[in-house]
Amino acid sequence: MTDYSAHIPFLPTSVEQLLPLLDLAGRAENLRLWLGQSLTIEPHQLFAYCAGRGLQAPVGTSVTLMALRHPYEAALQARSLAFVTGRPVVAGYGPGSTDFQLALAGDRYRSPLTAVTEYLGAVRGLLNGETVRLDGEYVRLHATLPHLPHPPVDLGLGVLRPAMARLAGEIADVAITWLCPPAYLRDVLIPELRVAADKAGRPTPRVVSVVHAAERKPRRDPVDLALSVCGAHLQAPHYVDMLRRAGIHAAPTDPLSGARTLVDEGIFLSGSLPELATGLQAYHAAGADEVVVNLSAVGATRGPAVATRELEFLLTALGSMRRPQR
Template identity: 30%
Template sequence: MTQSRRIGAIFIPDLPPEALRASVLAAEAAGVGELWLWEDCFREGAFSSAGAALAWTERLRIGIGISPMPLRNVAIAAMEIATVERMFPGRLIPGVGHGVLSWMGQVGARVASPLTLMREYVPALRGLLAGETLTTDGRYVHLDDVTLDWPPAVAPTIHAAGEGPKTLRLTGEVADGTVLTGGTSPAQVAAARELIAEGRAAAGREGRNDIVVYVAVAFGADASARAAAQLERWNLAGEPERILTGDAGRIARGVEEYYEAGADAVILQPLPDESELSGFLGGVAEVAARVV
């Protein structure tokens, strides 16, 4: 897998589900290539949202970054992904991850070893989507002669979210791509790239993982003030590099640093106070025209 240069946007789940349709239509109209969804507890469901977004559009790709593994049996996750992929071939980018551990605890789904779960879950998910018949009896994943009746014609790439060194290495071992959390700096992207490559090499896998990173941005004349206020709310005052601000040209220069560090896709994240989503998505498209 060679390095790509993709730009996308995020539909943040601070917004209600009924706001999704206008956002995906605005993204497609603006020429944004990818719109990513979060399955935060206890907000929008990932696969119902993705299916609706794909049905409303013709070209837009929808990323799920991420669906928490503890919430879904791997066979159910494979069924959901296969169904959406068959209906909208090549337009879904599925991603899975540990989930926020406190949320997993709230619903009785927290596991003692998230790393073990990922090590068992992601290969099983990829195998089922490839049409394989699986029997496995791991610590968390148990399958007895399971085959999807309707596997996709082409299995989609599976991304796994990582933040700590052990998880980043593991995403290289078992996944096709890695999703890096918002607030990750270009230097941290470069360090993550090395860890992911180490994991991939240790597993004897060729090529490279697709690296997706979320980057918070604010467009417009009041961008710096809005960013400063948001950093205060995030307890990150004094770290202005956490949010890119300004016009499309300035933000494009910041995005270039992420590509140079090894990111393949930079997904621009609106601040929670963003009130002009169509304008934000237009800004994302303008950034994309400058860097892709």
């Protein structure tokens, strides 16, 4: 598995937008494609469509929100995706914001850690072929899945803060970070993962860091780019708390200032291709096993075609692809 992978750099609104990206993935060296929770085209269905169009790359979700699907449906979708792609899948999950929980379920997870523990435990049991009997605080399940051989499904957990890192160390295969600075990853999250995994007598989860980036170009304001894709995160309490723990000032009432801070602190990477490569390499140096290049800001402001083309140039600079003609 290459050390670099790619987040789909736009929220798809048509399948035709994906075709250049599928061509790119076919020419890359074992590139994993990631997509977070999309509310345009659902991620599992999108990746299944891509497999039908010939995509042979492994895929991952970074992350899907638990309130949208029962663990039984989550396990069924994850293993179905592994089956139709013929490749290992990373199925990443997270509780999402309290506003999202309230909007869908009418209540919030009073203990997100308990909710995640029950959810991942149920999904893992089903994927292992077990009959799951669980009457938990958040999950009720008495069922098994019919036998179906499929490539491995690794269970991922969105990790922002120490408590979730410890839980990931205990129960997850992959810890997925988003907007986490490299130093915070190195000094806080990874040590928590390792200690918890050691106590549980299991391997430390792989660390996957999703990193926003955009090449510096004329008439591009990196702060506007950061705001276009990070504005909602900068107003979400769990992201604000994570950034503050990392020593990064973030005010929910002033996302523009927060976006400027993300750029100034190198959390939203902006610069030349060599500068972007250096910024991404900092995540490997901090201990990330896989760094996911995310050009969603380019996709949001310049469109899917531009974002896909610039993704190819950046992956080439990182050594993950043959050099394209510019």
